[in-house]
Structure formats: C-alpha cells, structure tokens
Amino acid sequence: MATALLDLPEKEYILPGTRTCAGCGLPIAYRHMLKALGPKTIVTLPACCLTILHGMYPKTPVLVNAVNNVFGGTAASASGLVAGLKALGKDDYTVLAMAGDGGTFDMGIQALSGAAERQTNFIYVCYDNEAYMNTGVQRSSATPAGAITTTTPVHPKEQPKKDFIQIMEAHHPAYLATTCSSYPLDLYDKFSKARGISGTRFIHLAIPCPAGWGYPTKDTVKIGRLAVETGVVVLYELENGVFRLTGKSLNLAKTRRKRPVEDYLKTQARFRKMTPEQIEAYQKAIDERWEGFLNRAGL
Numbered sequence: 307m308a309t310a311l312l313d314l315p316e317k318e319y320i321l322p323g324t325r326t327c328a329g330c331g332l333p334i335a336y337r338h339m340l341k342a343l344g345p346k347t348i349v350t351l352p353a354c355c356l357t358i359l360h361g362m363y364p365k366t367p368v369l370v371n372a373v374n375n376v377f378g379g380t381a382a383s384a385s386g387l388v389a390g391l392k393a394l395g396k397d398d399y400t401v402l403a404m405a406g407d408g409g410t411f412d413m414g415i416q417a418l419s420g421a422a423e424r425q426t427n428f429i430y431v432c433y434d435n436e437a438y439m440n441t442g443v444q445r446s447s448a449t450p451a452g453a454i455t456t457t458t459p460v461h462p463k464e465q466p467k468k469d470f471i472q473i474m475e476a477h478h479p480a481y482l483a484t485t486c487s488s489y490p491l492d493l494y495d496k497f498s499k500a501r502g503i504s505g506t507r508f509i510h511l512a513i514p515c516p517a518g519w520g521y522p523t524k525d526t527v528k529i530g531r532l533a534v535e536t537g538v539v540v541l542y543e544l545e546n547g548v549f550r551l552t553g554k555s556l557n558l559a560k561t562r563r564k565r566p567v568e569d570y571l572k573t574q575a576r577f578r579k580m581t582p583e584q585i586e587a588y589q590k591a592i593d594e595r596w597e598g599f600l601n602r603a604g605l
C-alpha cells in the first residue's frame with residue numbers, strides 16, 4: 307500500500323542549511339530518499355550539484371557516509387564499496403550511487419553498463435536536471451530539444467533527449483523506476499522497495515532546477531508536477547519484467563487527462579525560442595511515447 311504523508315519516518319538525514327540554490331528540487335528528493343534508505347547507507351557521488359549539497363569538508367549537513375569519486379566513475383566506485391563491504395561481512399549496508407545526468411547519460415555510462423551487466427548489488431540514481439548545472443548550464447545528452455543552455459545560447463539544442471532509461475532497461479536491472487522530486491511519496495515508496503531488492507537497481511529521478519531552467523524559485527514543485535501532468539516525465543516501475551504506471555501517471559492514464567506540453571514549456575525561460583512547429587513536433591513525440599506506455603500498462 308502507498309505510504310501516506312503522516313507515515314513518513316520523522317528522522318531526518320539532512321540537517322537544515324544545504325548549499326544548493328534556493329528552490330532546488332534536489333534536497334527535497336534527497337531528504338525523502340534517505341528517509342527510505344536509513345542510516346546504514348553509503349553514498350558515492352561525483353562532482354555535481356549533489357556535491358554542493360554535501361558541502362565542503364569538514365562540514366556537511368548530510369548524516370550518512372559519503373565518498374566523492376571521479377566524474378565518470380560513480381558505478382565503479384559503488385562496485386568497490388560493494389566488494390569491500392562483502393569482504394568485511396557487512397551485508398546490512400545499502401550502497402547508493404548517485405550522479406547527475408552529465409555524470410550518467412554522458413560520462414558515467416560505461417562504468418554503469420558494466421556494473422549493471424554484472425548485477426552488482428547497488429542502487430544507482432541518476433538525478434536529472436537536464437544539463438551540466440554545477441558548471442554553468444552546459445547542454446548534456448539529457449537536455450531536451452528546444453532548450454537554451456550556455457553552450458546552445460543562440461540556436462536551442464536540436465537533438466532530442468537521449469532515451470537513457472531504455473538503455474538501462476536493456477540491461478534487465480533487478481528493479482527500474484522513474485520518479486520526480488515533486489512527488490515525494492511516490493519517490494519514498496520506490497526507494498523503500500529498491501532497498502529490499504538485491505542486484506542492480508536503477509532509478510531515474512527528475513529534478514526541476516530554477517537556476518538552469520529559468521523560473522521563479524517558488525515554482526519548483528509546480529514545475530515538476532507540470533512535467534508529469536503533461537507526460538514529459540512519466541512515473542513508472544519495472545519489477546520482475548512487470549511494468550506498472552504509478553501515482554499521478556497512473557491517474558492520468560485512467561482519466562485520459564494529460565495536459566498539453568505547452569503548459570509546461572511556457573513556464574521556463576529555457577524554452578522561450580521554441581517555434582510553434584517545434585512545440586507541435588514535441589507534443590507529437592510525447593503523445594506517441596504516452597500511447598506506448600498505455601499499451602505496456604494494458605490501459
């Protein structure tokens with residue numbers, strides 16, 4: 307049964323005062339992830355906005371153990387942690403590998419692919435803010451077509467977002483899920499479930515970013531919800547080969563009330579150069595993908 311707000315554990319693993327930008331979606335997600343995973347979690351992270359959240363040694367607001375690794379090496383670092391814990395006989399720890407879209411879709415793909423093929427026993431989370439944000443909003447292969455970034459400033463990015471989740475699905479992970487910081491209960495339930503499964507578990511986590519996307523900091527939760535309500539982000543999980551839509555996406559599928567993508571695009575300055583033709587093409591691509599999800603879910 308889905309967790310209710312009042313059932314969330316009271317224990318916090320992030321103290322007040324992280325160094326992320328005001329209105330960032332990342333601390334909302336990380337807070338609820340760590341509530342689900344508990345104190346016996348070791349996180350390994352490369353350079354990214356999560357490093358900013360963790361702060362500079364010797365100070366950190368985060369109460370679980372953490373290792374800073376090289377940019378492309380998150381899954382390799384996690385594999386080492388898994389092997390070390392096994393050698394020490396400590397089988398009650400959860401190894402959490404967590405990297406951004408740049409550190410996963412682009413730089414981290416080979417280490418992750420190798421570890422996933424071996425079914426290495428960790429949870430890998432790609433939190434996706436759709437660009438290299440920590441270094442100043444450069445485009446990544448997760449940036450959607452039509453977005454302005456500092457490396458696509460005049461002509462918005464032309465190529466569509468890489469379908470990295472499909473790439474991970476082709477590795478047949480023990481558990482695969484998508485979630486979003488604007489739905490912390492959906493997120494909490496997926497991390498709770500992932501914690502109890504062995505083998506490679508992959509979670510794609512959509513994170514709105516006011517600094518890089520160009521919207522008021524107060525709107526982060528609203529923007530994440532709009533992403534789901536328009537079908538830009540779809541909430542689902544894949545377990546033992548069984549596909550399930552979850553939460554708001556399941557609700558939208560049943561009621562057939564998905565919103566037009568323009569409702570989402572017009573809230574963010576990064577999409578301000580999109581032409582009506584580009585918006586129409588994006589809507590068509592989203593609708594085709596959505597139909598595919600409805601078919602998979604048998605709805």
Ligand SMILES: Cc1ncc(C[n+]2csc(CCOP(=O)(O)OP(=O)(O)O)c2C)c(N)n1
Pocket residue numbers: 353354355356377378405406407408409410435437438439440441446
């Ligand atoms: C090998 C290497 N190349 C480049 C960098 C510089 N660098 C640090 S963080 C970062 C951006 C990370 O982007 P992403 O993984 O999407 O995380 P985000 O900052 O968006 O949270 C880059 C390019 C680095 N640390 N190491």
Ligand code: SF4
Pocket residue numbers: 325326327328329330331332355358435439440514515516517518
């Ligand atoms: S750049 Fe974006 S993702 Fe990074 S800390 Fe700021 S708001 Fe968060």
Ligand SMILES: [Mg+2]
Pocket residue numbers: 406407408433434435436437438439
């Ligand atoms: Mg990023």
